[in-house]
Amino acid sequence: MLLGPADVRRLAAELDIRPTKKLGQNFVHDPNTVRRIVTVAELTDDDVVLEVGPGLGSLTLALLPACKTLVAVEIDPVLAAQLPHTAAQRAPGLADRLHVVLADAMRVHAADLPAAPTALVANLPYNVAVPVVLHLMAELPSLTKGLVMVQAEVADRMAAGPGSKVYGVPSVKLAWYADARRAGPVPRSVFWPVPNVDSALVAFRRRPDLLSTVDRKALFTLVDAAFAQRRKTMRAALSGWAGSAAEAERRLVLAGVDPGIRGEQLSVGDFARIAATV
Template identity: 75%
Template sequence: MDDQQAALLGPADVRRLAEELSIRPTKKLGQNFVHDPNTVRRIVASASVTSEDVVLEVGPGLGSLTLALLPAAGAVTAVEIDPALAARLPRTAAEFAPALRDRLTVLEADALRVRAADFPAPPTALVANLPYNVAVPVVLHLLAELPSLRHGLVMVQAEVADRMSARPGGRVYGVPSVKLAWFAEVRRAGPVPRTVFWPVPNVDSGLVAFRRVEPPSSAPRAEVFRVVDAAFAQRRKTLRGALAGWAGSAARAEAVLRAAGIDPTTRGEQLRIADFARIAEAAAAEDAS
């Protein structure tokens, strides 16, 4: 094996490591371990990771994706909530990629609670097989907390991938689609078959790629997101009705919408993130007058 390469985990390796750690994958933690080397190679290639990148991996599990990232990245910081998995990962790197082991840092932490100061170097890329039940909150938290993150590729449940990458007007366009658009351009990057996981999940998976963009507005993000949450809390209502609680009344909601140049009879799923920002700006201007 080349010094700058890593041996990758196959099905037998995954089961051996799981047995060694007495791990029985749980639905609660969304644990489905990838055991197909070609899949992790494809993920790393699709993520466009270079030696200039400090990669953040969330939920590395037994290390299948970690081992594929080490030769491609300048450094990898893996955030793992499970103490047993976090403790084993450096030894797995030493076993399968001895020349690259120093590129790996493992943080035993909850990805929903990590802060920029927790990282030895600012991460530039997020590449992860994310637990299905927390995928969107994790990505939103990391993009907000780590301005150094410029691009990424995550594997999530196919349905979640559709929502993350949806465009205005689509049936699944909603809060995740709009909030992610504040931070980044998001797109689907292909399907992932169930058979590459152990245990085999009962859902399909998909890859979602993102590249950071400048926010569409100088309005406070929290205020814009309050508008987004209100607009989609009652999807069937027009914005005049859906934003009534947020604005204080339907009449004020209509006035703010008209000031923002938005038809009050429109529904939330028709608006882009920039439109929601204009609503927040219009409300702030009215409050200030």
């Protein structure tokens, strides 16, 4: 049922598909890897899974038996057209669970999908991984959990906590929505073509206690300002955001945050308290 290396190359040849860096296409061709992804994703029979960038269908075929419905969002029209045929050939008893949406995941809204997804499971293009996850978490409140395969360095940033050298804007913004953790490495050899970077899995669960008293856009603007110049203290980094260094200090003190601290030391809760000051 699952696609192996020979199957992936044969399908690509039949479709005259040449993986492009522009679309971040690195197709998984190892059955054990997609089985592992499905296991780590902890799906249930009631889950509606959203897969972004299904490509030739390696992960798609592994996901079909593990969920109620699978919504695959694919930007490439050739790949999108082929996927239902691959599912029908490889998993005829499960093919009716698959719904393919030809679209750019960065522009997808809930109304564009045939069902409300509860889980995001995807091998994401490296160049848009973080924006895609943040966009989908914002647009699809039904998403309660996810497991994504991304570049290893991106995985580190997504899952980092305060105080880490790689903690930054992606870390804080994802933490606004969910608790994230690194869920293991993925070797380069499982992809075709072989990428020149390492990959890793990131698992996350939506936070039940979203800081709803603070406007998300206002908070994200604050976070962007705080990390624009990492070496600066919060008093200096937020001077433009607040209107002056003195006003930044006033708001920081009001929020119970040391004006001399740097953004990398603050949690999403700290940022929320700062954003809530007036």
